[in-house]
Amino acid sequence: MKLPELKIAGFTAPIPLIQGGMSIRVSTAALAAPVANCGGIGVIGGSALPADVLRADILKAKRNTDGVVAVNVMYAMKEFYRQVMVCIDAGVDMLITGAGFSRDIFKIGKEHNVPIIMIVSSPGIAKLAERLGAAAIIVESCEAGGHLGTDKTLREIFPAIRDVVKNVPLIAAGGITNGFEMAEYMDKYGADGIQIASRFVLSEECDVDNNFKQAFLDAQKEDIVLTSSPVGMPGRAINTQFIRSLTAGEDLKVKKCAYKCLKKCDHHYCISERLMAARDGKLDEGLFFSGMNTYKMKDILPVAEIFKQFVTDAESVYKEGKGFSPA
Numbered sequence: 001m002k003l004p005e006l007k008i009a010g011f012t013a014p015i016p017l018i019q020g021g022m023s024i025r026v027s028t029a030a031l032a033a034p035v036a037n038c039g040g041i042g043v044i045g046g047s048a049l050p051a052d053v054l055r056a057d058i059l060k061a062k063r064n065t066d067g068v069v070a071v072n073v074m075y076a077m078k079e080f081y082r083q084v085m086v087c088i089d090a091g092v093d094m095l096i097t098g099a100g101f102s103r104d105i106f107k108i109g110k111e112h113n114v115p116i117i118m119i120v121s122s123p124g125i126a127k128l129a130e131r132l133g134a135a136a137i138i139v140e141s142c143e144a145g146g147h148l149g150t151d152k153t154l155r156e157i158f159p160a161i162r163d164v165v166k167n168v169p170l171i172a173a174g175g176i177t178n179g180f181e182m183a184e185y186m187d188k189y190g191a192d193g194i195q196i197a198s199r200f201v202l203s204e205e206c207d208v209d210n211n212f213k214q215a216f217l218d219a220q221k222e223d224i225v226l227t228s229s230p231v232g233m234p235g236r237a238i239n240t241q242f243i244r245s246l247t248a249g250e251d252l253k254v255k256k257c258a259y260k261c262l263k264k265c266d267h268h269y270c271i272s273e274r275l276m277a278a279r280d281g282k283l284d285e286g287l288f289f290s291g292m293n294t295y296k297m298k299d300i301l302p303v304a305e306i307f308k309q310f311v312t313d314a315e316s317v318y319k320e321g322k323g324f325s326p327a
């Protein structure tokens with residue numbers, strides 16, 4: 001059966017699939033625009049991008065697609081509000097935020113008529129986000145890549161959040177690797193769509209160094225581990241030399257903070273520097289965020305092929321789900 005569209009505020013994505021935002025410079029316009037062209041929601045990872053770079057990337061994405069383009073900005077960033085305003089001024093369709101909670105973002109969204117989507121990992125925060133005006137809510141579980149707000153799996157946390165979110169679309173994220181799982185979350189769990197990220201690192205269009213993609217292709221189950229982050233949350237990443245040094249307790253502090261990117265940083269290493277090293281393919285120095293199930297994906301595909309596979313597999317088993325329809 002055909003999958004339902006994903007309607008968020010005044011926007012419609014023909015395919016209920018959001019490409020997860022990936023900082024720093026992992027998901028740029030190069031990835032977000034083709035995703036939006038395939039009918040999903042393309043998301044630029046905006047955290048820690050300088051204002052001019054972020055603005056230029058949004059404009060590039062908007063030039064290259066008529067589809068829906070969002071930016072993901074983490075609340076933990078020092079420049080959060082400035083980045084939000086850069087996105088709004090550049091004409092982004094919607095904003096996605098997590099890693100902390102801002103009440104003000106909903107007021108800003110309303111003032112500028114920009115839908116705000118909140119990433120949550122608990123029913124309490126989901127309820128609050130809906131009450132404050134979130135246009136959609138993404139439930140992110142421990143299988144996700146990057147910073148994690150829970151140690152529970154998607155199948156564990158999704159139902160309790162589905163129970164409390166009544167009036168806006170609810171999206172499932174974390175460790176989803178194929179269309180059969182997409183259909184399962186939509187049919188059995190009542191998700192209105194899914195968000196996937198790691199699968200898109202292994203796309204031709206993802207603008208990272210080939211070493212980054214090779215690290216994903218080479219990763220075995222046991223190579224994808226939990227680590228610490230200066231943000232103060234656990235993070236999921238590939239067990240590279242940098243992570244091994246961190247785990248061994250080596251002193252990896254930088255002498256002088258060059259980026260001042262976080263509101264609160266415990267400085268046990270520089271996250272901006274490490275994420276940029278990963279993006280540039282520096283296998284020993286980089287922090288390669290990755291979802292738990294990356295090891296299940298063994299090919300680099302065009303974005304259009306990823307969509308085709310997800311939709312074909314999902315629609316071969318999808319029955320009716322509870323596709324969101326606004327009142």
Ligand SMILES: Cc1cc2nc3c(=O)[nH]c(=O)nc-3n(C[C@H](O)[C@H](O)[C@H](O)COP(=O)(O)O)c2cc1C
Pocket residue numbers: 019020021022023024026045046047072074097098099119140143144145146147173174175176195196197198199288289290291292293
């Ligand atoms: C390389 C990478 C970078 C990420 N960066 C961010 C980010 O900047 N902000 C955010 O909210 N989530 C970030 N995430 C999480 C994803 O957006 C997504 O929700 C999650 O990875 C979904 O799980 P999956 O990768 O197993 O599909 C990142 C994930 C990866 C793999």
